[in-house]
Each structure stands twice: as structure tokens, then as C-alpha cells.
Amino acid sequence: xxNAGKTKVSSTELSEAIQVDSATIRRDFSYFGELGKRGxxxxxxxxxxxxxxxxxxxxxTNVALVGVGNLGSALLKFKFHQSNSIRVSCAFDVxxxxxxxxxxxxxxxxxxxxxxxxxxxxxxxxxxxxxxxxAQQVVDQLVAAGIKGILNFTAARLTAPDNIIIxxxxxxxxxxxxxxxxxxxxxxx
Amino acid sequence: xxNAGKTKVSSTELSEAIQVDSATIRRDFSYFGELGKRGxxxxxxxxxxxxxxxxxxxxxTNVALVGVGNLGSALLKFKFHQSNSIRVSCAFDVxxxxxxxxxxxxxxxxxxxxxxxxxxxxxxxxxxxxxxxxAQQVVDQLVAAGIKGILNFTAARLTAPDNIIIxxxxxxxxxxxxxxxxxxxxxxx
Numbered sequence: 001x002x003n004a005g006k007t008k009v010s011s012t013e014l015s016e017a018i019q020v021d022s023a024t025i026r027r028d029f030s031y032f033g034e035l036g037k038r039g040x041x042x043x044x045x046x047x048x049x050x051x052x053x054x055x056x057x058x059x060x061t062n063v064a065l066v067g068v069g070n071l072g073s074a075l076l077k078f079k080f081h082q083s084n085s086i087r088v089s090c091a092f093d094v095x096x097x098x099x100x101x102x103x104x105x106x107x108x109x110x111x112x113x114x115x116x117x118x119x120x121x122x123x124x125x126x127x128x129x130x131x132x133x134x135a136q137q138v139v140d141q142l143v144a145a146g147i148k149g150i151l152n153f154t155a156a157r158l159t160a161p162d163n164i165i166i167x168x169x170x171x172x173x174x175x176x177x178x179x180x181x182x183x184x185x186x187x188x189x
Numbered sequence: 190x191x192n193a194g195k196t197k198v199s200s201t202e203l204s205e206a207i208q209v210d211s212a213t214i215r216r217d218f219s220y221f222g223e224l225g226k227r228g229x230x231x232x233x234x235x236x237x238x239x240x241x242x243x244x245x246x247x248x249x250t251n252v253a254l255v256g257v258g259n260l261g262s263a264l265l266k267f268k269f270h271q272s273n274s275i276r277v278s279c280a281f282d283v284x285x286x287x288x289x290x291x292x293x294x295x296x297x298x299x300x301x302x303x304x305x306x307x308x309x310x311x312x313x314x315x316x317x318x319x320x321x322x323x324a325q326q327v328v329d330q331l332v333a334a335g336i337k338g339i340l341n342f343t344a345a346r347l348t349a350p351d352n353i354i355i356x357x358x359x360x361x362x363x364x365x366x367x368x369x370x371x372x373x374x375x376x377x378x
Contacts, residue, residue, distance in 0.1 A: 054369065086361065125368065
């Protein structure tokens with residue numbers, strides 16, 4: 001909307017744009033304080049800056065990626081769209097043909113140097129795209145290296161101390177969920 | 190557990206294995222009927238067969254993939270782990286160097302033939318890994334071709350008739366959520 005030169009927006013317009021009902025938008029926004037004015041709506045630029053700050057969009061977050069296989073390679077190339085604030089700044093693997101090289105602009109270090117590099121670069125977030133069997137062992141090392149958040153693409157159920165946040169994206173699960181609802185659609189709609 | 194030769198399991202053991210509290214497991218299971226016996230627990234093989242059937246694990250689901258870019262290529266190689274019941278059986282793209290070829294065992298058809306092939310193969314599920322700007326147009330075609338479920342990896346907000354299920358996986362969102370909680374951890378724990 002900002003790109004389109006729009007300066008103010010109502011919750012109804014936001015609702016149409018993002019397909020979340022307007023009461024939810026108003027309620028969710030209200031948790032953050034008085035963002036809009038009754039009868040006026042929201043100032044587009046103010047909203048952008050406010051949520052940009054909330055989401056730390058105003059500063060660069062460096063992220064490590066562990067496991068440069070198929071999915072890992074794709075994520076190295078992945079533009080975390082619209083976002084200039086997230087960057088994969090280093091990757092780790094064991095494969096001799098890529099370790100020590102720069103792949104898609106990102107240096108790939110040997111897994112043995114992971115703890116050292118993550119400490120050195122003070123990275124707090126890691127993406128896991130390695131085989132599930134190795135995931136827990138790597139998580140233990142990541143935690144020891146100071147990682148605070150993990151985006152887990154493996155099917156492994158990971159354990160970590162309570163202060164570590166693990167977000168899992170299980171692609172098989174997503175597809176199975178879809179298939180389940182497809183076959184039980186009549187019960188659920 | 191079945192692989193390990195275990196024949197029965199309690200909700201407490203399941204709870205430890207998958208890190209969901211046992212009361213939730215018992216309650217969730219109970220929605221499906223009487224799966225266990227009080228004081229005995231659950232029969233491992235019975236559970237496997239029951240949920241396999243629920244999840245349609247006993248029959249092969251063919252899935253189409255639209256957009257063989259970085260992420261799409263990775264998903265063509267992706268083993269939907271543990272699952273022999275999901276298979277990407279065809280892919281679609283516009284790039285001349287891959288269209289008409291078999292990539293990682295999967296035929297890549299021109300996008301222009303998408304509707305025809307999906308009808309012919311009676312595919313009901315599609316994975317979207319194409320640029321966001323083209324997503325809605327492709328969704329409209331997929332719906333016309335008979336697709337019932339869509340796994341959307343683009344950042345586009347898609348609209349489709351009510352009977353179509355759209356599951357979105359937004360990788361940037363996942364990372365931003367992680368970063369948000371990292372910086373607001375003290376408030377949330």
C-alpha cells in the first residue's frame with residue numbers, strides 16, 4: 001500500500017488484502033497499543049515502521065545453515081522475500097567437495113568448525129537441513145555455541161533447554177495434513 | 190517402536206517419545222474411538238494401521254509440483270521421509286532447458302499443458318514453488334483442472350473457492366517468528 005502511494009488504511013481494507021477478518025486485525029493490533037485512530041484507520045507508514053521495528057526488520061539478522069544438501073542448497077539461494085533483514089551468513093557441511101568453498105555467495109565451513117564459527121560470528125539462529133539422525137547431536141553443539149533459535153526442517157523431534165526456541169517445518173507433515181483434510185473434507189466443512 | 194519389537198505402548202511412553210503431554214495424547218486419540226485399553230495402553234501395530242489408514246498411508250497419493258526453481262528442484266529430490274504414500278508424479282515449468290525432460294525421475298511438462306495433464310492424471314494436490322506474482326493465476330487454472338488441495342510455498346495470499354484447501358508454508362515468516370520470539374523471549378517465557 002505504501003508502494004502504491006496509499007497513506008492510510010482501514011482494518012476492513014487490511015482484512016480484504018490479507019484475508020484475516022477485520023475484528024481480529026483490530027484486536028491483534030490493539031495488543032501493541034493505540035496504533036490507529038477511530039474513524040481514521042491506520043497510517044500506512046507508521047504501521048510499517050512500527051511492525052518493522054517489532055520484527056527487527058531494521059537490523060540485519062545473520063543466520064547459520066547446517067546441512068547443504070538439496071533443501072539446504074535451495075535455502076542458500078532462497079531470497080527471504082521482501083526481507084533485507086535476514087541473511088544466511090554461513091553454512092556448514094561435511095562433504096569435501098563443497099566445504100571450504102563459497103556457494104551462492106555463502107561460505108561453507110566444515111561441520112567440525114561449527115561451534116567456533118558460530119561463537120566468532122555471534123550467530124543466534126540456525127537452520128537445520130541435515131539428515132534427521134544427526135540433528136540432535138548438532139542441536140546440542142549449537143546450543144553450546146550460543147544459538148538461541150532453531151528452524152528445524154528435519155523430521156527429528158529435538159530437545160533443547162527451555163530458553164532455546166525450536167520452530168519445526170515438516171514438509172511431509174504439511175502434505176499429510178492436506179491429504180487428510182482432502183479425504184475428510186465433508187466432515188470438516 | 191514397532192521396528193524395535195515393542196508391541197504395546199502407554200500414553201506416557203508416547204508422550205516422552207514425541208514430547209506432547211500424555212493427557213493431550215489420550216484426549217486426541219479418544220476422538221477416534223476406543224484405541225487403547227485402560228491399564229494396558231495401546232497396541233503398537235494396531236495404532237500404526239489405524240493412523241496409517243486415517244492418513245491414507247495405505248494408498249499412493251500423486252502430487253503435482255508447479256515451478257521447478259531452486260526450492261522446486263529441492264522438493265523433487267525430497268524424500269517425503271518415512272512415507273511411501275506420497276509421490277510427486279509430475280512437475281510444470283516454463284524454462285525451455287528443463288521442460289520436456291525427466292528431472293530426478295519426474296517428468297517436467299510445459300506450464301501450458303498443466304490443466305490437461307492434471308486432468309489426465311487425476312491429480313488432486315499441487316505444490317506451488319513458483320514466483321509469487323504468477324501464483325494466483327496458476328491457482329485459478331489448478332482449480333479449473335480439479336485440484337482440491339494446494340501446498341503454497343510462495344508469499345502470495347491466494348484465493349480459491351471454499352472447498353479448496355490451501356496450506357501455506359512461508360519460510361520468511363517462520364524465520365521472522367523465530368527472530369521475534371528471540372528478541373521478546375523474556376516477555377513470553
